[in-house]
Every structure is written in C-alpha cells, then in structure tokens.
C-alpha cells in the first residue's frame with residue numbers, strides 16, 4: 001500500500017513534476033526507427049512525458065524531434081511538408097530544421113531568426129531516443145546489451161498501454177502472475193502431461209522464493225525454484241530480473257521499457273533478440289504486436305477495454321486452449337493489458353492488499369521513491385553514474401548448485417553485491 005502522496009509522486013510525469021523532471025534526465029525512447037523509415041518520409045506525432053511533439057527525418061536522414069505546434073501561431077507541424085532539409089508548416093509556410101532553427105518565413109519580409117523547441121535524439125537499437133532535460137545535464141547514451149545486438153538479430157515491438165507507466169511496470173516486475181494470467185493450468189485442472197504437450201518446458205504452478213537487492217542502477221531480484229529435471233538437493237533454478245530506473249525491465253531474454261506518453265498512457269517497447277537472424281514479422285505476430293493485424297499504423301492496439309479485448313467466454317468454458325484460463329487470446333501483452341488497464345488509468349494504491357509474492361513490486365516502488373527523493377534533494381540522478389556498465393545489465397535464467405549465491409548468475413552485480 002502507498003500513501004496518496006507517494007502514489008502521486010511516483011505516477012505524475014508532466015513538466016515540472018519531480019518524477020517528470022527526473023525521467024527527463026534520462027534518454028527516453030521517442031519512437032521506433034521504422035516509424036521514420038526514410039529521408040523526407042511522413043512526420044509522426046510523438047506524445048512524450050505529457051508533451052506534444054512531432055518527429056521527422058529530413059532529406060539527409062537526420063531526425064528532428066520538436067514541439068508539435070508551429071512557433072508562428074501554433075498550427076500543428078504534423079501536417080507540414082517534409083522536404084529539402086526541413087519541415088514546413090502548411091499555414092504560412094514557416095520552415096524548421098531538425099535542430100529547431102527557423103529556416104524560412106516566406107510571408108515575412110525577412111527570415112525570422114527564431115529557434116523552436118527541439119530535443120537532441122540518438123538512434124540506436126532500432127529506437128529513436130530523445131533527451132528532454134537541461135542541455136548541461138545530458139548523460140552519455142547508455143547502451144544495454146540488447147541495443148548492441150546486430151539489427152537482424154533483434155526485433156522491437158511497440159504497443160500502447162492506456163494507463164500510467166508505473167502500473168505497466170508493475171505488471172512486468174510481478175512474475176507471479178505468469179502462472180495464472182498467462183497459463184492458469186492448475187486452475188483449469190490440466191495434468192502435467194497435458195501442460196507439457198502444449199508448452200514444453202513449463203511445469204505446474206510453483207511458488208518461488210524471492211530475493212531482491214538494490215544496485216547502483218536500480219535493483220534486481222531472483223525467483224528461486226526447484227529445477228525440473230535436476231536433483232533439487234543439489235541444484236536450484238534462478239531467474240534474475242533487473243530493473244534500471246526509471247522504466248527498464250530486463251527480464252531474461254526479454255527487455256521491456258515502459259515509457260510515459262503522459263500520466264495516463266504509456267508506450268510499451270517489447271524487445272526480442274536471438275543468437276542468429278530471425279523472422280521479425282513472425283516474432284511480432286507470435287506476441288500479438290503486428291501492425292495491420294493486432295495494431296493500427298500508430299501502434300494502438302485493436303483489442304481494447306472498450307471491446308473487452310475480445311474475451312471469449314466459450315473458450316474459457318471449454319478449457320482446452322492455451323489461453324482458456326483468461327479467454328483472451330495470445331499474445332501475452334493483451335492479457336497483461338486487460339488486467340492492468342482494468343485497474344483504471346492510475347490505480348489508487350491506498351486501496352490494495354499486497355501479498356508475499358508482491359516483493360518485486362514493493363521493491364520497485366521503494367527504489368523509484370528513493371531515486372526521485374534523492375533527485376529532489378541533490379538535483380542530480382544517482383542512477384546515472386557514468387561508471388555504471390549498462391552494457392552488462394541483463395536478466396538471466398540459470399540452473400546452479402544450491403550453495404552458489406544467486407547473485408553470481410548475472411555478469412554485472414554492482415557495488416552493493418561485490419563488497420559482500
């Protein structure tokens with residue numbers, strides 16, 4: 001449970017709010033590279049941290065991210081012409097370059113020397129990242145292991161969550177829901193054999209032991225279980241998830257980011273990487289994130305709260321599908337979104353009743369509160385310490401001897417662990 005004040009502190013992200021200002025000190029995803037596929041392509045609206053922006057790729061391939069409303073009298077630049085090195089407002093033809101410089105004002109006797117609000121961007125890992133904070137505080141770009149993988153071995157999906165970003169993060173941190181929401185086989189009365197037939201490798205419902213600890217970048221936690229196919233007296237299965245402030249959830253093999261568009265909508269970036277090149281469309285289709293099928297061209301999902309995510313009660317009664325428990329067809333994000341969005345745009349956490357399996361959720365809130373309070377006190381973000389090797393932070397799943405500490409599973413441990 002959280003106090004009303006802490007709930008507000010954690011969830012409000014607009015300009016001038018403590019959390020909004022702290023997140024602005026980080027590099028944040030603005031859109032996918034493929035949303036700006038080529039020079040002079042169509043511009044994109046980008047809503048980010050409560051700001052309305054427009055993104056475009058100019059004639060030489062450079063990306064601009066700027067305030068959506070024209071500096072002249074505020075018409076939307078989204079409707080503008082993107083050509084010859086700038087974005088031209090339709091209304092009176094003012095033209096603006098990627099750095100926000102007004103290049104041409106054809107209605108005026110002289111070109112006005114104005115600068116429109118524009119943000120620095122960095123393209124990496126199929127994502128266009130932006131920095132919305134004070135220029136003098138801009139940190140180096142943090143490459144995670146997944147942003148360094150060759151492009152043909154990576155696929156990044158993007159879907160909207162119609163709720164606050166913290167709620168969406170809680171869904172990723174809360175591993176215990178997977179045995180229910182995404183499977184629920186025990187509730188459905190399936191035998192071990194039936195489960196294996198549909199999902200090889202998955203065992204029946206198991207309540208793991210949880211351990212968590214803070215790290216310089218955030219925190220990480222382990223779900224420790226008896227491993228299938230090993231002697232449980234000698235081995236344990238350890239699944240480590242890392243959380244990097246303010247929205248990176250690094251699950252084993254599945255990095256996620258939950259980027260606030262505003263207080264009540266979030267962009268979910270869902271990353272997959274492989275040992276070798278793989279079919280990106282098939283990957284997106286398998287997780288229900290394919291544009292034209294599951295999503296609109298603007299990456300809004302087709303199955304929503306308004307149409308009950310197409311929940312199928314006949315399938316629920318039949319109990320014979322992989323998703324019969326929820327009645328909400330694969331992929332997983334739709335099942336997650338159904339429960340997470342149904343909590344309301346920003347859940348009132350004074351009303352909840354937490355259980356022992358919520359340890360990761362509690363730790364994430366505590367860690368984010370500590371980060372934002374430290375930022376309010378010092379004016380700096382401790383989690384952006386340039387000595388942190390972001391390129392070594394990733395989730396891991398391993399079977400290790402019972403006497404080996406779970407902390408050894410991940411490569412980068414951080415000071416708090418190394419000193420033990």
Ligand code: FES
Pocket residue numbers: 070071072073074075089090091092093094
């Ligand atoms: S409003 Fe854009 S040029 Fe006048």
Ligand SMILES: [Fe+2]
Pocket residue numbers: 171177178181182332336
């Ligand atoms: Fe989930």
